[in-house]
Amino acid sequence: MSPKKEKGSNNRYKARLKVAKLHAKIADCRKDFLHKLTTQLVRENQTIYTETLAVKNMMANHKLAKAIADCGWGEALRQLEYKCQWHNRTIGAIDRWFPSTKRCNPCGYILDKLPLEVREWTCPSCSSLNLRDLNAAKNILAVGQTVLACGLSSSGDMSLTDLAILG
Numbered sequence: 561m562s563p564k565k566e567k568g569s570n571n572r573y574k575a576r577l578k579v580a581k582l583h584a585k586i587a588d589c590r591k592d593f594l595h596k597l598t599t600q601l602v603r604e605n606q607t608i609y610t611e612t613l614a615v616k617n618m619m620a621n622h623k624l625a626k627a628i629a630d631c632g633w634g635e636a637l638r639q640l641e642y643k644c645q646w647h648n649r650t651i652g653a654i655d656r657w658f659p660s661t662k663r664c665n666p667c668g669y670i671l672d673k674l675p676l677e678v679r680e681w682t683c684p685s686c687s688s689l690n691l692r693d694l695n696a697a698k699n700i701l702a703v704g705q706t707v708l709a710c711g712l713s714s715s716g717d718m719s720l721t722d723l724a725i726l727g
């Protein structure tokens with residue numbers, strides 16, 4: 561092997577190492593973000609309900625979507641579960657069929673459909689202006705509290721694609 565080639569492959573190796581280090585750094589950063597997020601959620605809330613939604617719904621929040629896609633939904637839920645246990649919080653899951661997004665929280669009216677790009681909508685029944693994510697979170701809270709109050713078990717399917725943040 562000529563010295564030139566050796567040098568070339570050495571440079572390639574260095575470049576590859578650089579890329580690998582960068583990927584590791586990004587992964588660490590996302591892991592860190594996910595840990596901070598789940599810790600904050602558990603600290604600030606006595607009860608947390610989770611809901612399964614289509615992954616595309618989460619793409620609206622780019623930073624969150626990337627962090628969770630990188631670590632996996634299972635990891636986000638795993639962190640929430642053990643942190644809830646540590647801090648004596650309640651955690652529950654809502655069945656995926658529940659129309660949390662399309663249901664008007666103030667009056668219960670359910671829209672036929674609500675395209676993803678619509679971030680807020682006015683209820684045709686009661687004229688309330690509903691912010692998409694906040695309205696959905698309120699619905700999830702209401703169902704979660706009902707399930708809790710009635711002592712019913714919620715869905716066993718715990719794949720997490722959305723968080724309802726409850727104060």
Ligand SMILES: [Zn+2]
Nearest residue numbers: 664667683686
């Ligand atoms: Zn309404």
